[in-house]
Amino acid sequence: xxxxxxxxxxxxxxxxxxxxxxxxxxxxxxxxxxxxxxxxxxxxxxxxxxxxxxxxxxxxxxxxxxxxxxxxxxxxxxxxxxxxxxxxxxxxxxxxxxxxxxxxxxxxxxxxxxxxxxxxxxxxxxxxxxxxxxxxxxxxxxxxxxxxxxxxxxxxxxxxxxxxxxxxxxxxxxxxxxxxxxxxxxx
Numbered sequence: 346x347x348x349x350x351x352x353x354x355x356x357x358x359x360x361x362x363x364x365x366x367x368x369x370x371x372x373x374x375x376x377x378x379x380x381x382x383x384x385x386x387x388x389x390x391x392x393x394x395x396x397x398x399x400x401x402x403x404x405x406x407x408x409x410x411x412x413x414x415x416x417x418x419x420x421x422x423x424x425x426x427x428x429x430x431x432x433x434x435x436x437x438x439x440x441x442x443x444x445x446x447x448x449x450x451x452x453x454x455x456x457x458x459x460x461x462x463x464x465x466x467x468x469x470x471x472x473x474x475x476x477x478x479x480x481x482x483x484x485x486x487x488x489x490x491x492x493x494x495x496x497x498x499x500x501x502x503x504x505x506x507x508x509x510x511x512x513x514x515x516x517x518x519x520x521x522x523x524x525x526x527x528x529x530x531x532x
Contacts, residue, residue: 347418350394358394365419366390369426377430384494385433389426391496466529473523474516481519484512 349357366386373382475482483502487493493501495509504512523529 362390365422369419369422372423373426380430380433384496385426385429387496388429389422392425393422469527470523473526474519477519481512481515485516
């Protein structure tokens, strides 16, 4: 069946998903509760199936076909998902938080006033990001206003996964620039 997956057979790819996804998803949820387990699992499968399943093909070439067991296949998928989770956690640890409140705000504003200031600050940040460029602003809106995941953005826009992740990095830099221009505190 794996040979059929490598050959690009959609039924075999479906078999791979249906056979292993439920158990792997449970394991990912238990181990990586702070991350989106479904997205991790989907990305792990995409990793094995992209580029005509070249990665899976190389893995199969290294072992005797008689030794390819269900446990070994699940282990390959698990290792890939764990690697993705580790990369995401490492990336998240390096991200800086940009508070959306001005530095010079009064010490204790009343509730409604604070909400108005925060809303105005968000609007200013939105306008600043809009001036950063159409594609970057579209990524911002799709990801943080509409709540789409990167894989959904790739599907909705037709951008490559690489372009989408580069836009994420560019957005971080644009938020830093906008925060500085607006006098917002960057931590």
